[in-house]
Amino acid sequence: MENITDSLFFNLTIFVNISSYRYPVFVFCFLLYGFIVSANLVIVLVISHEKALHESMYIFIAFLSVNALYGSAGFFPRFLMDILSDTHLISHSACFTQIYVIYTYAFGEVTILDVMSYDRYVAVCQPLHYRSKMTSKMVLRLAVFAWLCPAFYLSLCIYVTISLPLCGNKIHKVYCTNWNIVKLSCVTSVVTQIVSTAGAVIVTLVSFGCILYTYLRIVVLCWKSSLEFRRKVLQSCLPHIISVVIYSFTFFSDTVLDRYSPHQLSPFVAIIVSLESVVIPPALNPLLYGLKLPEIRKRIFKMMCFKTVTWKFSVRANKKLIV
Numbered sequence: 001m002e003n004i005t006d007s008l009f010f011n012l013t014i015f016v017n018i019s020s021y022r023y024p025v026f027v028f029c030f031l032l033y034g035f036i037v038s039a040n041l042v043i044v045l046v047i048s049h050e051k052a053l054h055e056s057m058y059i060f061i062a063f064l065s066v067n068a069l070y071g072s073a074g075f076f077p078r079f080l081m082d083i084l085s086d087t088h089l090i091s092h093s094a095c096f097t098q099i100y101v102i103y104t105y106a107f108g109e110v111t112i113l114d115v116m117s118y119d120r121y122v123a124v125c126q127p128l129h130y131r132s133k134m135t136s137k138m139v140l141r142l143a144v145f146a147w148l149c150p151a152f153y154l155s156l157c158i159y160v161t162i163s164l165p166l167c168g169n170k171i172h173k174v175y176c177t178n179w180n181i182v183k184l185s186c187v188t189s190v191v192t193q194i195v196s197t198a199g200a201v202i203v204t205l206v207s208f209g210c211i212l213y214t215y216l217r218i219v220v221l222c223w224k225s226s227l228e229f230r231r232k233v234l235q236s237c238l239p240h241i242i243s244v245v246i247y248s249f250t251f252f253s254d255t256v257l258d259r260y261s262p263h264q265l266s267p268f269v270a271i272i273v274s275l276e277s278v279v280i281p282p283a284l285n286p287l288l289y290g291l292k293l294p295e296i297r298k299r300i301f302k303m304m305c306f307k308t309v310t311w312k313f314s315v316r317a318n319k320k321l322i323v
Contacts, residue, residue: 008091008092009089009090009091009092009169010089010090010091010092010095010169010170010171010176010181011088011089011169011170011171012082012088012089012090012171012173012174012175012176013088013170013171013172014172014173014174014267014270014271014274015082015083015085015088015174022083022084023084025083026080026083026084029076029079029080029083030080032279032283033072033076033080035283036068036069036072036076036279036282036283036286037069037072039283039286039287039290040065040066040068040069040072040282040285040286041065041069042286042290042300043061043062043065043286043289043290043296044062044065044066044069046296046299046300046303047059047061047062047296048062049303050299052295052299053295053296053299055134056119056134056138056139057116057119057120057123057236058295058296059139059143060112060115060116060119060139060142061116061289061293061296063112063143063146064109064112064113064116064243064285064289065285065286067105067108067109067112068105068109068281068282068285068286069282070101070104070105070108071101071102071105071106071108071109071278071282072278072282073101074097074098074101074102074105075098075101075102075175075278078090078094078098078175079174079175082174090176095171095176095181096158096161096162096176098175098176099154099158099161099176099177099178099181100154100155100158102175102176102177102278103150103154103157103178104150104151104154105278106251106277106278107149107150107153107154107203108146108147108150109247109281110203110207110208110247110251111145111146111147111149111150111207112146113207113211113240113243113244113247114146114207114210114211115142115143115145115146116240117210117211117214117215117240117244118142118210118214119134119142120214120218120236120237120240121214121215121217121218122134123236124218124221124222124233124236124237125217125218125221153199153203157178157199158178161178161181161182164181164182164185164186164187165185165186165187166181166184166185166186167184167185167186168184169184170184171184172270173270173274174271174274174275175274175278200255204251208244208248211244215237215241218233218237235292235293235294236293238292239288239289239292239293242284242288243281243284243285243288246280246281246284247281249276250276250277250280250281251277253273253276253277254273254274254276254277256273257270257273257274
């Protein structure tokens with residue numbers, strides 16, 4: 001292959017296939033981005049404003065929403081711009097920045113789900129020790145762990161990828177991905193492929209293994225407990241379980257897509273699968289936690305009703321002043 005390492009840009013070729021639908025797609029994605037930002041901001045504001053929600057369970061939910069805002073900010077602005085553009089070139093620095101943001105978001109999602117599963121395990125299986133174990137210091141340590149692990153791991157992966165000589169610049173996706181750039185390498189390094197695959201497998205097994213272990217312990221305890229106890233546990237754990245299932249599905253779909261050749265899938269399917277991991281969790285998580293957990297739902301409705309009453313009162317006051 002011709003070595004074009006000196007090229008300053010990558011070409012996101014999949015956008016060519018949606019050029020005739022760009023305006024409807026842009027409007028839909030813009031509204032979707034607006035919903036993701038608004039919904040996650042509401043969750044963060046409600047939890048930070050209400051002192052009754054300053055518990056580890058709700059703080060981790062707020063972290064999940066902050067992570068969603070971070071990942072969406074790293075994807076949607078560039079994606080919306082590319083939809084309307086006739087050229088879809090992205091500089092190397094912008095591409096690797098996008099990879100870092102999107103991948104730290106994705107990895108951060110699973111580490112936050114990990115610490116949330118630990119929180120639920122302590123709350124259900126060790127309720128008498130919950131207050132002593134899940135202190136503010138412990139919550140801070142878990143938060144630091146959830147943010148630093150992805151940052152360190154992705155910094156190492158991107159450093160290895162940047163050092164690779166490239167023999168191409170075409171990425172068959174709607175955003176930059178590490179694996180697609182590795183496939184453009186002039187050097188077929190078995191070691192690089194083994195290390196990257198092994199790293200991804202280890203991270204996945206450890207992360208989901210922790211979640212599986214905690215819920216197995218919870219299930220065993222629920223099996224021996226009363227129906228009322230099971231109902232309460234299900235109410236508090238169900239949103240988290242659904243989040244884990246959604247994340248697992250989107251992660252698996254995106255991983256499978258990266259292993260396929262661009263010519264083996266229809267462009268429409270490739271675009272949909274590419275978008276799943278950066279769209280579905282940020283859009284659904286606020287609905288899951290905001291609507292399923294009564295404490296958050298009650299305070300969201302309370303805040304909305306208060307704003308409506310305040311607005312009506314101000315309108316009436318203004319009318320009286322005019323009269």
